[in-house]
Amino acid sequence: MAEDGMLLNFSIGDAPIVQKDKLRGGSWRARRQVERRSRRPSDAPPAKRQRTNDIQPTSETSHPKGPKTEERQVISSLFRFNPSSTTKSQPNTSKTDDDHVEPSNAPLSGELENFTSLGLSLALAVHLTQKLAIKRPTAIQKAAIPRLLQDNSDAFIQAETGSGKTLAYTLPIVQRIIELTPVSSSADVEGKNSSAPSGIHRDSGLFAIILTPTRELSRQVSNVLASILPPYLVSGTVIGGEKKKSEKARLRKGLNILIATPGRLADHLDHTEALDVSRVRWLILDEGDRLMELGFEEDIKRIVSKLDFRLHKGLKDGVAEALPGLPSNRITILCSATMKMDVQRLGEISLKDATHIQASSGDEVQNDEEGEISAAEQTNMQGDFTAPAQLKQSYAVVPAKLRLVTLIAMLKQTFIRRGAVNKVIVFISCADSVDFHFDVFMRDPAEASEPTDDDNRAIETRTKPRRKTTEATKPPEIATVITSGPSLHITPLNSTPSDQVTVYRLHGSLPPPLRTSTLKAFYSSTSPSVLFCTDVASRGLDLPNVDLVIEFDPAFSRDDHIHRVGRTARAGNDGRACVFLMPGVEEGYIDVLARDRREGASALRRSDADEALKKAFASPSVSSNTSAAAMRRSKSDVKDWEGVATNAQLDIERWILSQPSLLEKARKAYQSHIRAYATHVANERQYFDIKELHLGHLAKAFGLRDRPSMVNVPGMRAGPGKKERRYVSNAGSEKLKGEGRKVKPGGFDRDDVAGGMVDLGDAAKKMRSKVKGMMGGADEFNLG
Numbered sequence: 001m002a003e004d005g006m007l008l009n010f011s012i013g014d015a016p017i018v019q020k021d022k023l024r025g026g027s028w029r030a031r032r033q034v035e036r037r038s039r040r041p042s043d044a045p046p047a048k049r050q051r052t053n054d055i056q057p058t059s060e061t062s063h064p065k066g067p068k069t070e071e072r073q074v075i076s077s078l079f080r081f082n083p084s085s086t087t088k089s090q091p092n093t094s095k096t097d098d099d100h101v102e103p104s105n106a107p108l109s110g111e112l113e114n115f116t117s118l119g120l121s122l123a124l125a126v127h128l129t130q131k132l133a134i135k136r137p138t139a140i141q142k143a144a145i146p147r148l149l150q151d152n153s154d155a156f157i158q159a160e161t162g163s164g165k166t167l168a169y170t171l172p173i174v175q176r177i178i179e180l181t182p183v184s185s186s187a188d189v190e191g192k193n194s195s196a197p198s199g200i201h202r203d204s205g206l207f208a209i210i211l212t213p214t215r216e217l218s219r220q221v222s223n224v225l226a227s228i229l230p231p232y233l234v235s236g237t238v239i240g241g242e243k244k245k246s247e248k249a250r251l252r253k254g255l256n257i258l259i260a261t262p263g264r265l266a267d268h269l270d271h272t273e274a275l276d277v278s279r280v281r282w283l284i285l286d287e288g289d290r291l292m293e294l295g296f297e298e299d300i301k302r303i304v305s306k307l308d309f310r311l312h313k314g315l316k317d318g319v320a321e322a323l324p325g326l327p328s329n330r331i332t333i334l335c336s337a338t339m340k341m342d343v344q345r346l347g348e349i350s351l352k353d354a355t356h357i358q359a360s361s362g363d364e365v366q367n368d369e370e371g372e373i374s375a376a377e378q379t380n381m382q383g384d385f386t387a388p389a390q391l392k393q394s395y396a397v398v399p400a401k402l403r404l405v406t407l408i409a410m411l412k413q414t415f416i417r418r419g420a421v422n423k424v425i426v427f428i429s430c431a432d433s434v435d436f437h438f439d440v441f442m443r444d445p446a447e448a449s450e451p452t453d454d455d456n457r458a459i460e461t462r463t464k465p466r467r468k469t470t471e472a473t474k475p476p477e478i479a480t481v482i483t484s485g486p487s488l489h490i491t492p493l494n495s496t497p498s499d500q501v502t503v504y505r506l507h508g509s510l511p512p513p514l515r516t517s518t519l520k521a522f523y524s525s526t527s528p529s530v531l532f533c534t535d536v537a538s539r540g541l542d543l544p545n546v547d548l549v550i551e552f553d554p555a556f557s558r559d560d561h562i563h564r565v566g567r568t569a570r571a572g573n574d575g576r577a578c579v580f581l582m583p584g585v586e587e588g589y590i591d592v593l594a595r596d597r598r599e600g601a602s603a604l605r606r607s608d609a610d611e612a613l614k615k616a617f618a619s620p621s622v623s624s625n626t627s628a629a630a631m632r633r634s635k636s637d638v639k640d641w642e643g644v645a646t647n648a649q650l651d652i653e654r655w656i657l658s659q660p661s662l663l664e665k666a667r668k669a670y671q672s673h674i675r676a677y678a679t680h681v682a683n684e685r686q687y688f689d690i691k692e693l694h695l696g697h698l699a700k701a702f703g704l705r706d707r708p709s710m711v712n713v714p715g716m717r718a719g720p721g722k723k724e725r726r727y728v729s730n731a732g733s734e735k736l737k738g739e740g741r742k743v744k745p746g747g748f749d750r751d752d753v754a755g756g757m758v759d760l761g762d763a764a765k766k767m768r769s770k771v772k773g774m775m776g777g778a779d780e781f782n783l784g
């Protein structure tokens with residue numbers, strides 16, 4: 001078998017030759033052991049399996065009667081044979097949700113802290129207060145605004161998420177553009193009907209370009225600019241997703257500030273005559289490290305060299321002299337909450353003698369003469385504690401099999417208290433998985449099929465001895481009502497339709513108009529909503545009232561994690577974040593989470609799947625009563641919530657099996673999830689080791705009853721071959737598609753991992769050995 005197909009189809013064509021001769025004599029168990037051993041290659045060690053609570057897995061599964069065909073389903077119990085947590089014994093010393101922590105990204109509170117004292121014009125300061133209700137600067141704005149108003153040198157602006165970096169760089173630039181003419185009265189800024197001053201107007205030239213890694217971010221920055229620009233100055237975007245002709249027309253009409261994605265801007269610089277960049281004096285690289293991760297290095301190089309060329313030509317032609325006050329050099333500003341090593345490279349391409357502006361200390365660090373950042377400074381830039389101080393971070397230890405039901409339980413519980421939570425973002429590793437989970441929550445309960453005998457057998461196996469109960473046939477208490485557009489409503493447990501929660505999805509493989517409308521709807525929603533998304537929504541997006549971020553799949557790198565959780569706890573507001581970890585090696589990731597907290601691990605709240613399931617699914621008497629008496633509840637009470645969770649799971653499994661298209665989606669999601677898992681950054685792979693993944697248990701989380709080796713998704717292209725880093729699917733992010741860019745494994749936007757450029761050669765090898773291992777001892781999957 002070619003290695004190519006390995007990850008894709010879990011084919012096992014190169015598995016050891018199975019001994020076909022019937023063994024005779026000895027006990028049944030002994031014969032089975034010999035048979036298993038004979039299936040392993042002679043030199044292979046015994047298959048490594050994730051540790052579970054029990055070593056008699058054959059009783060776990062229910063195998064439908066009938067001929068042994070490859071299509072046979074596996075219906076395993078949710079609550080048996082799950083691996084044990086390795087950190088359970090640690091006491092939960094974290095602060096409670098009610099403990100107050102001083103926010104680290106809020107506007108400053110001192111009486112003397114205001115924008116005019118930073119050098120901003122009274123007109124702009126009044127406008128900020130009256131129109132945007134922004135009175136006092138944040139720490140990064142205090143550090144950056146005076147510097148950028150006076151200085152013509154390059155700068156790195158680094159501050160934590162939600163600290164107001166966008167205004168930190170836009171306000172001084174807007175003021176400096178306004179000051180290119182002597183007209184800057186309050187009326188000019190505020191009065192939409194005021195006549196344009198005789199000086200600067202939309203035809204005066206393009207003065208600033210802001211590059212962002214995604215269209216969504218470009219639009220957001222464009223909105224911020226639109227809210228602070230005086231009526232006679234104009235900003236606009238070139239971000240693709242619309243006809244180039246319309247973008248050209250916009251450029252022809254004249255813009256003073258342009259917000260763009262790098263690929264599209266590079267294209268216009270090559271082909272659009274109307275784009276005159278000779279007066280561009282500010283180049284902002286927003287989310288600089290992300291721009292590099294996404295492989296925009298070549299585009300940025302081209303852009304910088306074109307800007308340099310046109311600047312010098314313009315200076316020679318005397319263009320600058322026509323506008324007194326215009327700096328003679330270009331000022332490049334790099335901006336991010338996290339600054340990885342990539343920034344060093346980006347600095348080399350774009351910056352000269354840059355100043356590092358940070359919020360915390362107010363320190364500014366000058367680079368050495370070559371524009372390089374010292375090693376000490378790099379360490380500082382990768383600094384810890386980059387998550388907002390007031391963010392309440394927790395983790396949930398959830399075995400693979402329980403992941404889906406625990407997510408359902410957690411969301412139910414989150415929204416059960418009306419008005420307590422407004423918006424939740426659930427981060428998922430890849431687009432296929434987002435689609436799958438979105439469908440699960442879209443599900444109309446009327447579509448649920450009746451339980452089969454096999455289902456009932458599985459339930460009986462799980463809870464034996466179990467009294468006959470109608471619970472087995474009870475549908476899970478998740479009602480779904482599908483609405484038009486990108487949203488749907490889930491009705492939380494025992495609630496009325498007025499408690500409906502709207503659910504959205506967002507990933508890079510969706511058509512751009514749908515992405516835009518989804519984001520807009522989620523942004524402006526004032527009712528309870530959930531957004532299932534990939535990392536496409538992790539950077540820079542400023543979505544109001546996000547109370548909780550759930551990292552259902554842990555981020556691919558610590559930096560990604562910081563940006564994801566940074567979608568909540570913004571501008572001094574409260575926020576909570578929870579990451580799902582599987583018991584075992586993944587729990588080591590707690591140390592990484594602790595690095596973001598000033599108080600270390602003690603600031604992290606821990607929860608377990610059982611806790612979430614109990615809260616959401618137990619009958620009220622069990623879930624609400626945590627007294628000692630309740631702890632001594634009867635076994636039937638315990639089974640109450642286990643039964644509801646199991647029924648919810650089985651109902652989803654039946655529903656998936658009832659429609660071939662759903663089954664295909666679930667399988668595709670499962671495969672893409674595993675591929676994504678293989679691409680965690682190298683220094684975090686110790687916590688996300690693909691060899692430790694229990695593929696059978698994981699299949700359950702995707703509602704699959706397939707044996708892992710049998711998942712074969714039609715329509716997907718062959719997986720990666722020996723050659724590393726190549727596209728492996730047509731479902732990829734449009735940013736990468738067709739551009740042949742090299743993207744670092746672990747660093748690209750896994751809008752759709754199957755569509756990214758993935759270093760999967762090694763992962764494929766690991767995956768193959770994993771599946772082989774499962775062949776060797778996979779009694780749970782009844783491979784024998």
Ligand SMILES: Nc1ncnc2c1ncn2[C@@H]1O[C@H](COP(=O)(O)OP(=O)(O)OP(=O)(O)O)[C@@H](O)[C@H]1O
Nearest residue numbers: 107136137138161162163164165166337540542571
């Ligand atoms: N001085 C201020 N006072 C109150 N709110 C502010 C202030 N400055 C910015 N904000 C608000 O804070 C929110 C976050 O701002 P912004 O998006 O610029 O953060 P950021 O630092 O760029 O975050 P990220 O790193 O996630 O991109 C926005 O809603 C913005 O309107």
